[in-house]
Amino acid sequence: MIPAPKSPPPAEDAVPAVELRGITKRFPGVVANHDIDITVRRGTIHALVGENGAGKSTLMKILYGMQRPDEGTIGIDGEQVSFRSPADAIGRGIGMVHQHFMLADNLTVLENVVLGAERLHGIGAAARRRISELSDTYGLGVRPDLLVEEIGVADRQRVEILKVLYRGARTLILDEPTAVLVPQEVDALFENLRELTSEGLTVLFISHKLGEVLTVADEITVIRRGTTVDTVTPEGTTPRQLAELMVGSELPTPETRESTVTDQPVLTVSGLHLSGRDADGLPREVLAGIDFTIHRGEVLGIAGVEGNGQAELVEAVMGIRRPDGGRIELEGADISHAPTRKRREGGIGYIPEDRHRHGLLLEAPLWENRMLGHVTEPPNSSGPLLTAAAAREDTRRIVAEYDVRTPGIEVTAGSLSGGNQQKLIVGREMSHHPRVLIAAHPTRGVDVGAQARIWDEIRKARREGLAVLLISADLDELIGLSDSLRVMYRGRLVADADPATITPEELGTAMTGTATGHLEHDAGSDDASGTGSDETRGEESGE
């Protein structure tokens, strides 16, 4: 880990790079931002933190000219401006690196950088010179002639940064730049950012990961419920204080300690194998020899960088995908070939990763969504007929019990906020007394209130003797809720760990595929997580 040298106190510069005063933005019925005040000094990394839905993204869209504020002023280098479009913002030296990269895979790095900015330095030698110059100045290490599809995520991000620098940006907005990176890449990114600020550029860094923010930022502004709550420096703050500022109340934790694990296996997966094709159409193993058993009262957490087969594993267990080998047992009964509906009726509850695509009918009213996935079970139907009145009644119960904030059960699911949609899904699944709960990213994109609620439900499920398969990108959530942990890498469960001792950093390292076998909490020696120990542990059952 890089020791995090704080950049020197910036020179007394009276004119801030960016100054937002009293920004308010209303959407129909909702105030997304109100009375936002932020001052960003030139040559600093200024972090903007807040939970999902606090209004960070709206604010950045305002600063980047994608939305216009209803009230308030934006000052750039001491001058008041009014942006009509991102082009205006770019003209004023503001550049944005989006969370989702906007690169053309089949073009080279050079072509991607000049695309749309051909007028600056043409598309030939001058452009190439400028790119190398920028890359060298800021230590980006970009190779202009590689195709974007050939380079990794971290390199793509550097290309995005180079793109905005090429367009003359002096202030860079980075929207959740670390979401797609593994810890080592995050450190490299932070090095790049420090290079940028030491050359006098300004970075606005949006995140909700407090550890990172405290490492890299010079100043941190906390935004909560659409407004700025406080601006602090990392020296005078602890992660806990910062989190409490963000949440505005006592912080919920995902901790569940006293074990409820029994020795009765509920869900047993053995030798699961699924082959598929990668983006280039080449065959590859999506799942290879997956083995695990979840017992009554046990939460099994699966860690892994997204795209390593977690989604496919869940779909195979749910019967949405047909694996080409292996066996899935639910309390001793072979369900390897049972259709999805049979599995659901048999007691597998499912909180899907993408609730909009897989968990809800967005255009249908809440009570019809309450039936989805359980239409063959009471209270939704009796025989082949629907029992709409009973389903409606039960929807009202779920809305009340799970605190789904809605004006009624006739509104469409698409009108609810993410957290309330998720609470409805959790309520629906738990109402059918499952024996297994499969929760894929259960708290992704939900507010902290709903997150605490969902964690409670998972803990309750565990206490009541459910077997829970938890897939999450939130390592704190995984470590906090799980009784045992597995690391998934390229379709294999490559390592396991004890959530009582492992740290998020160690888990993050293992997710890059550098570790196998049992991960020991590293107390001095590095033989467990080092690459040298590959074949030393025999407990991984697979091959």
Added chain:
Amino acid sequence: MSSPLRVDREKLVLGVAAPLLAIVTAVAITSAVMLLTGDNPFRAFSVMLDYGSKSDSQVWIINKAIPYYLAAAAVAIGFRMNLFNIGVDGQYRVAAFFAAVVGGALSLPGIVQIPIILLTAMACGAIWAGIAGYLKATRGVSEVITTIMLNFIGGSLIAYFLQEGRLAERDENIVHTTDIPDSSFFFEIPTDPYPIHGSIVIAVAVGIAYWFVLGRTRFGFDLRAVGRSEEAAEASGVSVKRTVVTAMLLSGAVAGLVGMPTLLNESGNYGIDFPEGLGFTGIAIALLGRNHAVGMGLAALLWGFLERTGTQLEFEGYDQEIVGVMQGIIVLSVVVAYELVRRWGIRRQQRQVGEQLAAARNGKTATDPAEVSA
């Protein structure tokens, strides 16, 4: 909690707003078109109303609306699950042809023979549509393409068999299948001056079954779930492929009935003069009736009304094409008006949800300004 009531009123407002908007727009645009072409729109409307409300016109309109309604129901079954069965036209013609052949070949008592004819028609329609369903489920072929192709294949198939010495006979200039026995004709409801076709009971039965199966059964829920989101339906345990095939079979079976009012109440045979194009009219009527059992009934009657009164307009010196223009404008107005009202409704709903959340938040924020400044 008074909110369910409020939402219900909301639904009512939305339900009335769309057709109202559609009618006003359609009348306004049609009037403008007529004014542009130098005709008097108000006289035209009064001619249509006068002529359309005569009793012989009413019977004509009702009889015309029966096959229209059946065709619309067949299309709507597909629409409800996002399938565009453009092949209702081919399905009903193939079905009516073979039903006529079977009907002509048998001479059983009516009470036995009529059900046989109806079942033959439904089976043929289902098979013809089922080919498209099967190809979609197994090979992923778009049903739009296959059903259009099957329309042509069906037309050629009928042309091949509808020749003397094959399955047809010649009667002066008309080639047609053997007449079905008189006992196999459907009953009629005696009204003045002409009777209403008894096959209206088929249409009503299909309408009720459509409403009940889609809205009140598990199968209907699965079907609508697939229509709203295939992926969510699959994840919820619906076998999308099987539902696709089943829906196409059902749609085809209903399409098979489209030709029956003509066969069993009018012609008694399938000849080269058997009506064509009802399947395409059915698409327009399903759109107009918003796939709703009652809505499609009203739309079918409206369509019949326009066709009936359009001929009268011609006598009154108007261009007959104006009715075609009107029909087009009405369908467009309805589609646009419903989409606008739907979006407006969603925005309204989101605002309500937002207001509710804001109210809840304000209740909370009142207590914590102290810690904000901490």
